[in-house]
Amino acid sequence: MEQVENKQVILKRYAVEAPKETDMEIKIGKVKLKAPKGSGAFLVKNLYLSCDPYMRGRMRDFHGSYISPFVPGQPIQGFGVAKVVDSDNPDFKPGDMVAGITGWEEYSLIDKTLQLRKIQPDSDIPLSYHVGLLGMPGFTAYAGFYEVCSPKKGEHVFVSAASGAVGQLVGQLAKLHGCYVVGSAGSSEKVDLLKNKLGFDEAFNYKEETDLDAALKRYFPEGIDIYFDNVGGPMLDAALLNMRVHGRIAVCGMVSQHGFYDPQGIHNLYFMIPKRVRMQAFLQTDYLHKYAEFLDHVIRNYKEGKIVYVEDMNEGLESAPAAFVGLFSGKNVGKQVVCVAQE
Amino acid sequence: MEQVENKQVILKRYAVEAPKETDMEIKIGKVKLKAPKGSGAFLVKNLYLSCDPYMRGRMRDFHGSYISPFVPGQPIQGFGVAKVVDSDNPDFKPGDMVAGITGWEEYSLIDKTLQLRKIQPDSDIPLSYHVGLLGMPGFTAYAGFYEVCSPKKGEHVFVSAASGAVGQLVGQLAKLHGCYVVGSAGSSEKVDLLKNKLGFDEAFNYKEETDLDAALKRYFPEGIDIYFDNVGGPMLDAALLNMRVHGRIAVCGMVSQHGFYDPQGIHNLYFMIPKRVRMQAFLQTDYLHKYAEFLDHVIRNYKEGKIVYVEDMNEGLESAPAAFVGLFSGKNVGKQVVCVAQE
Numbered sequence: 158m159e160q161v162e163n164k165q166v167i168l169k170r171y172a173v174e175a176p177k178e179t180d181m182e183i184k185i186g187k188v189k190l191k192a193p194k195g196s197g198a199f200l201v202k203n204l205y206l207s208c209d210p211y212m213r214g215r216m217r218d219f220h221g222s223y224i225s226p227f228v229p230g231q232p233i234q235g236f237g238v239a240k241v242v243d244s245d246n247p248d249f250k251p252g253d254m255v256a257g258i259t260g261w262e263e264y265s266l267i268d269k270t271l272q273l274r275k276i277q278p279d280s281d282i283p284l285s286y287h288v289g290l291l292g293m294p295g296f297t298a299y300a301g302f303y304e305v306c307s308p309k310k311g312e313h314v315f316v317s318a319a320s321g322a323v324g325q326l327v328g329q330l331a332k333l334h335g336c337y338v339v340g341s342a343g344s345s346e347k348v349d350l351l352k353n354k355l356g357f358d359e360a361f362n363y364k365e366e367t368d369l370d371a372a373l374k375r376y377f378p379e380g381i382d383i384y385f386d387n388v389g390g391p392m393l394d395a396a397l398l399n400m401r402v403h404g405r406i407a408v409c410g411m412v413s414q415h416g417f418y419d420p421q422g423i424h425n426l427y428f429m430i431p432k433r434v435r436m437q438a439f440l441q442t443d444y445l446h447k448y449a450e451f452l453d454h455v456i457r458n459y460k461e462g463k464i465v466y467v468e469d470m471n472e473g474l475e476s477a478p479a480a481f482v483g484l485f486s487g488k489n490v491g492k493q494v495v496c497v498a499q500e
Numbered sequence: 501m502e503q504v505e506n507k508q509v510i511l512k513r514y515a516v517e518a519p520k521e522t523d524m525e526i527k528i529g530k531v532k533l534k535a536p537k538g539s540g541a542f543l544v545k546n547l548y549l550s551c552d553p554y555m556r557g558r559m560r561d562f563h564g565s566y567i568s569p570f571v572p573g574q575p576i577q578g579f580g581v582a583k584v585v586d587s588d589n590p591d592f593k594p595g596d597m598v599a600g601i602t603g604w605e606e607y608s609l610i611d612k613t614l615q616l617r618k619i620q621p622d623s624d625i626p627l628s629y630h631v632g633l634l635g636m637p638g639f640t641a642y643a644g645f646y647e648v649c650s651p652k653k654g655e656h657v658f659v660s661a662a663s664g665a666v667g668q669l670v671g672q673l674a675k676l677h678g679c680y681v682v683g684s685a686g687s688s689e690k691v692d693l694l695k696n697k698l699g700f701d702e703a704f705n706y707k708e709e710t711d712l713d714a715a716l717k718r719y720f721p722e723g724i725d726i727y728f729d730n731v732g733g734p735m736l737d738a739a740l741l742n743m744r745v746h747g748r749i750a751v752c753g754m755v756s757q758h759g760f761y762d763p764q765g766i767h768n769l770y771f772m773i774p775k776r777v778r779m780q781a782f783l784q785t786d787y788l789h790k791y792a793e794f795l796d797h798v799i800r801n802y803k804e805g806k807i808v809y810v811e812d813m814n815e816g817l818e819s820a821p822a823a824f825v826g827l828f829s830g831k832n833v834g835k836q837v838v839c840v841a842q843e
Contacts, residue, residue, distance in 0.1 A: 222774045223774040223775075389769060389770065393769075408769070408772055408773060409773075410773070411769070411770050411773070417768075417770045417771065418767050418768065418770070419765075419767045419768075419769065419770065420767070421765065422762075422764065422765020422766055422767045423765055423766045423767075423769055424761050424762045424763070424765045424766075425760075425761065425762075426732060426736075426751070426754070426762065426766055427732065427754050427760045427761070427762065428760065429751055429779070429781035430751060430752075430753070430754070430781045430782075430783070431557075431565045431566040431783070432566075432781070433780075433781050433782050433783055433786060434780075434781050435778065435779070435780045435781070436772070436778070436779040436780075437776075437777075437778045437779075438772035438773045438775070438776050438777050438778070439773075439776050440773070440774070440776055443776060
C-alpha cells in the first residue's frame, strides 16, 4: 500500500529550563494509512493538538514522575482530537472521532486507549473543545474545584493564570456556584477577557503589581477562602498571607517555575498554621469516575450560554513548537490549541 | 487581708527573632490570697507551668494571629496546673485542681475559664502531665494524628522534633495504630530515647546528617505516607522529595524558623503534584469536642504501660525564662515543664 508523507514534531533533546523551540524540530516521515493486522491498533488523522503546561515535565530526562519522559528522536505526545482512518481494534472504526493521547504529527498509530475516548460530533460544540473545555484542562478545573476545593456558596475565590485553559473554567464554575471570584493574568487583554467575557467579579494584571500581597488585599479585604493555584512561586507566597480561616489551596500547577526546584522558594508557609489552611495537590486522573458527570454539567451550562470558553488557535503543525513554548511566557490568550487539519 | 509576695516572670519587651532570656525579667509583686467578691474569678497557686513553642508567637508585636500578644510589663501567660486557693466562681472551690491558661507567677487571679478544666488527681498520673501528655501538647498529637493525618495501619510515618512534647506521643500513637515510625531529633541522647524508650522503629540525629533527603531515603526507601511536621524549614523541604502517592503532611509547627517569614524558603512544593500530597495545617482548638475521647484513649494506654511520656522538669519559677528559651535550641529533652511548687 502506498505511503504518504507524515509531518512530525520531534523532540530533539531534553529541555534544561523552560522548553525552547530549538528543543524540537519538524521532520517529514512516511506512514502507511493502515493499522497492521493483529496489532489491535488504529490509525488516526490528527485534527487538533493541545499544548499543555504539564508536557514540560515530559521534556526532561527525569523518570521519577507520574508520567514518563518523551523519547528524543520521537514525536512529542499530547492530547488531541483525531479521526480514525483505519482500525484493527473492533471498538474503533474508520470515521470515528476520538479525543485522547496522540502524536504531534499528521497521522498516528494508536495502540493505547487508556486516556482516549470516542466523541460524538455535535454541531453546537467546536471539535477542538474536546482537548479544552471538555478535555483534560476542563476536567482538571472541574475536579479541582468541586473535589479538592470543597467550595461553599458565597466564598471568596482567587484563581491565578485565570484566563488559561484551566483557570477560565474554574472561575466560571465558581461563579455558577455563587462565589465571589477574582482572577490574575499577565496582560490587560487577558484582564479584559476575565472581566468582560468570562464573568469574573474582578481581575488584575500581576505584571503591573509591585506588591502582590497588597493587590490581593485590595480584592480580598476579608481574605481568600479558596485559592486555585496554577502558578506557584511569588503568587502562592502572597496568597498564603491572605488566606481566611480554614482556607483551601488547590495546587494544580506551578507554571511560574522553570524547573521542579523553585529557586526563589516559598517563605510564608507559617501562615497556614493560624489559619488552618489545607493545601492539596491533585491530578485529574484520580477523579476520572466523575468524567461523565463533568461532561453533563459543562455541556448543559455551555448550551445554556452560562459557560463560554476562549481558545488560542494556531494554524498548522509547524506552528506547534512556538505555540507550546509560548505557554511559559503567557503568550497564549485562552486555551492553546494547534489546528493540524479541519477534518 | 494580708498580702503575700508573688514572684512573677514579666515580659520586658517583644522578642525580635528567637526569644532571649533578657526579653523577660523576674519581679516580686504582692497579691491578696482572695478572689474579689462579685468578680466571678478565682485565685490559684500555680504548681506546674508549661513551656510551649507556640508562645513565641505571643512574644511578638503582631496582632493578626489566632491569639493576642503578651502585654509588656505583665506576666507571661501559658498552660499550667494550679490549685484553687479562693474562689468567687461557684464552679471552683478551694482545693480544686485545675489545668489551663494561667500566669507565670506564684499566684494568679483567673477570670477566664475558656481553656481551663478541673482535673481529678490520680496517684498513677503525675500532676504535671496535665500540661503535657494529657494537656495541649498531647491533644495536639492526638488531633493531628487521627483527625488530620488520616492514618491507616501499616503506613510509614515520619515525625520531626520527635522527642518533643507533641512528637513523642504522635510516634507512640502511630505505633499503636500499626504504623512504621521514624523520628528525627537533635542529639544522640534524644535518638536513644526515641528508639529505646518511646518505641520508634528508627530515629536519627538530623544534626549529623549532611543530606536530609538521603537520610529520609535511608529510612523510607519506599517513601513517606504521613509526615507529622513540627519544624518546617529544610526538613519539610526534604520530606517533600520523599512523599508517597496521596501522602499527607500535618503542619503542626515550624519551630525551626526564627520568624513567621522563613528566610531560606521551601523549594520543593512542586513535588506535591505528582504525588498528590495534602498539606494540612491545624490548631488543636478546632477539635476540642474530641478531648474526652482523647483523655480516655491516652489514660487507658498509659495505665496499661503502652504509652510513656518524657518530661524535662526545671525547678523554680526563676528557671522559667531559660527553660522557655531553651526550646528553640532544642535544649529540652522531652516535654519542658517548670515546677513552681509541688503542692
